[in-house]
Amino acid sequence: MRRRILAAFLLISGLITGVNATARELDLPEAQATLLKKVNQSPLDVIEVIVAALAEKPLPAKQEAYYQYVLSDAYYASILGPDALTAALRAHELAIQTGDETLLHWCKVKVAMAYDMAQDASPGLEYGQSALDWAQQNQNPGMESASLIALGSVNLTLSDFATALSYFKAAYQLARQHPDNQHVAEAAHVASYLGLVHEYQREHRQAIEYYLESADYYRATHNQIELANSLYGLGKAYWSLQDKAQALAHYNESMAISEALGDTQGAAYTALDLVGIQLAETKELNATELYDIAQLLQKTIATFARADNHNMQVNAIIKLAFAYRNAARYEQALVQVNNALVIAHKFGLLQKKVNLLAMQGELFARMNNYKRAYEAAIKRIKAAAEYRDLTDKTQLQQLYAEMEVGKVKHNNELLAAQNARQQAEIKVAKRDKTIIFLVVATLAMLCVAIIVLYVSAKRQHKLTLTLAQTDELTGLLNRRQALKLFEREITLARRHLQPLCMAIADIDDFKIINDTFGHQAGDEVLKFVAAKMCDCFRGSDIIGRIGGEEFLLAFPGVKTESAVTALEAFMGECLVLPEHLSEYQGLTITFSIGLINVDTRFDSTTALGIADELLYQAKAEGKARVVYKAENDVSGFAPKAM
Incomplete structure (x- = not known):
């Protein structure tokens, strides 16, 4: 089971x-x-x-x-x-x-x-x-x-x-x-x-x-x-x-x-x-369908609750929230999301909490409560950071544990080899030159084995470092590394009084792409977009995947007008699909992009918040566009105290 x-x-x-x-x-x-x-x-x-x-x-x-x-x-x-x-x-x-x-x-x-x-x-x-x-x-x-x-x-x-x-x-x-x-x-x-x-x-x-x-x-x-x-x-x-x-x-x-x-x-x-199949097949639920699904899911939620299966209890509540959302009953959907957040917080289900906050923001947006939607987005970013930190710590602890086990095994092997050598030395006086040769050969093999282990450990360290800094699917910088480099560029721009532009790009209707053509097609779209970004932008630019279909782009030494031109050219390039994506009829790749000229008084978190709001504005204005602030126009945003 x-x-x-x-x-x-x-x-x-x-x-x-x-x-x-x-x-x-x-x-x-x-x-x-x-x-x-x-x-x-x-x-x-x-x-x-x-x-x-x-x-x-x-x-x-x-x-x-x-x-x-x-x-x-x-x-x-x-x-x-x-x-x-x-x-x-x-x-x-x-x-x-x-x-x-x-x-x-x-x-x-x-x-x-x-x-x-x-x-x-x-x-x-x-x-x-x-x-x-x-x-x-x-x-x-x-x-x-x-x-x-x-x-x-x-x-x-x-x-x-x-x-x-x-x-x-x-x-x-x-x-x-x-x-x-x-x-x-x-x-x-x-x-x-x-x-x-x-x-x-x-x-x-x-x-x-x-x-x-x-x-x-x-x-x-x-x-x-x-x-x-x-x-x-x-x-x-x-x-x-x-x-x-x-x-x-x-x-x-x-x-x-x-x-x-x-x-x-x-x-x-x-x-x-x-229920998931029914929701995927039915875009709008009528009252009878909604009632039947709600009754079934309430029983399912109660079953998981009795078994203390909190992860699946939250999953079932999320399904119920989706059903209410599909029926345009946003307030009832919001009640379910809030119930699930209480359970996720109580039992430390951080990944669920991130997803629930995203859904909460979407529901507030559908209810035209954009202030609450923005607050939910900020909470989601913080929860995602907390989840990533916890995951990184867990992986690091597991790596340390494996290294300790390897160290113990290695020490045992060395002790065993030392014991064997001592026994050989006791007998060496009574043995002929053939035995001496075998002992020397054994020691040489042991040295080779140690060298091989050392080289292997160095390679593993290099591989671990690469995995820690890049996104596995696209090969771009992962969120942590991209934000680290972006923070560095803010410092350099402040020191040298150079312009710095930053954009957050989100693939439009990516969920529909996944639902329509399958997750494999979605993965291929992400790889294609990542490759186009590497082709269209400079090697000195920062390009990172910071979310599911969300990318961070930073352009050191570039003013807003030039950045807009580069981004629009990139969007045009993405409209021309390669052969393996052209097979998906009706697939179009467009972006909603929020672009800012980074005020050097801001830190990376403030800059991300401004760009994220502009991205939402691009979505609201019809998608497939770049929305940007004029040079040094940061009205409505207070800089972080220096």
Whole structure:
């Protein structure tokens, strides 16, 4: 069921089920083994039985550990993340008391999977890696398979798709190598995970191939919960390919299975996507349609709230706000957005907060309350900066952790080499020249290895620096680097009394481009625009992507009239589409641009605010134009105190 949560995260950021996959080689007593077999069919019934058994009387440590182990699976299947983690950690604690190494490391797999459903999934990496190392050392292919799936799941939750894919491919290959080993997860089961990763990478046809493989397997094995997940994945992939008939067929079958199982959250996920299809297909809702959608979404919101699934609760509220907006009921839409903002703030959902503030600004603008719209835009900019800072800190901490692990491994290797050298020196007097030669050769190889590691680390540092300063999709400067360089240019302009122009350019109707031609076309448009900017403007100009379809341009030493001429020439160039974009009939690329001659009394934040207001003015005046202030005309804006 974790797959549904992750699929929903991707539409705006994560769970993958591994129910029973981690128990394929654990020798459970008959009572617990029977309950485990029922998890995929009726997890809520299993929870009820185990909770009653644990409440009845105290149990021996190993027996309770077995119950907690199965209970974690049942909670996991029901998408009750905190309960799944509590049960898994209790099983792990009891396993330590028993001294049973096999049970202990199976419980580590279980803890890793449960952390995958937690707010911070990163602790699951340590548990999963410990189980994987033990399984490989003790030649336990069942645990190795389960550990690979758990590590792939946690990395997927952490949005490290490349690492997740490597773990899932390893599990898939292991299954192919052991087709007759009942303890190893079947390749068709692992295929569902591979389908999900390809789906996130927008490789929808490859995702469909793996989802079909897993769906056939789950039908044959009567695994209803996993079948519902694979059908859900197929519905999402087909809808991404604009195959509405196939998408609806698979979504509806998935929902029917979830409702039959009493899986309210599973049905809620599917209902949310079905509403999304209806909203995409219907530009204006009538009163009946709006009422039906509102009733369905209110039930969905309540379901996610009861399960403490706050991320999806916010997603459902956003869908409801969109429905009200499409019906031109802006005040009701604003109420929903404000409700979602309260939840996002309470539970630290910063990315959601950024999106909600953008929607709040749009609604205020539709209500002609431009002052509130501007205030919402400023809040969105601040929230986006906070989110980027948090993301950067998280990535940096992860990088530091990886470096520390590498350092420890390297030190261990050096210690091992030193021990080997000392032993060789003790024996050297009794050995002939051949042994001495082998020792010298070994040391030489070690030196080469150290040099290789050093060179590799330098290259990795250079790559990390590049990634930190550029936008991955377009190759332009990212927001942080662009603003840093723009601030520097303001300082230089102030020092040398040189003119400096700055513009914010926003692609007109970019959402319509995405909705009409697909996100792949949208990505191609962004790449084309970035290439044209590099061609049309000077190498000394600052060009950066600071938002989804928003770009920052700074022209040192250039006055307003020259900047306007350059920008209009660039806009003309973008009207001539290359061959690969000309295939999209009706596609036109225009811009709304706010341009200012930067008053050197301003800092970058003030300048951005002025340019942003001019951009909104360009939008209001009909788009496809440059709106600018006359030289030194900054009326209505107070400079920052120097």
